Amino acid sequence: MNEHSLDAQCHICRRKFETKTQFREHYELEHAHDAVKCIFCKSTFENPLDMDTQRWEEVHSHIYGEILYSRLAEYEEKNVG
Ligand SMILES: [Zn+2]
Numbered sequence: 001m002n003e004h005s006l007d008a009q010c011h012i013c014r015r016k017f018e019t020k021t022q023f024r025e026h027y028e029l030e031h032a033h034d035a036v037k038c039i040f041c042k043s044t045f046e047n048p049l050d051m052d053t054q055r056w057e058e059v060h061s062h063i064y065g066e067i068l069y070s071r072l073a074e075y076e077e078k079n080v081g
């Protein structure tokens, strides 16, 4: 597997993305002048065109963390007897 499913969402138009590349390209094309934001905690990153690959990696691992936490919470809710 080259790319994990990201399952991240654009905070502006609510589109969902399965890969990091799609997520990045979407911001660079559609929202080049808006800062990238985390839809979960509203953390703000730089404008898409100002970010290098390493900064994008930080954004992705941030969002991965949020998704993992929310899935874990869901899972625990379902299993509370
Ligand atoms: Zn968007």
Ligand SMILES: [Zn+2]
Binding pocket: 038, 039, 040, 041, 042, 043, 062, 063, 066
């Ligand atoms: Zn966040």
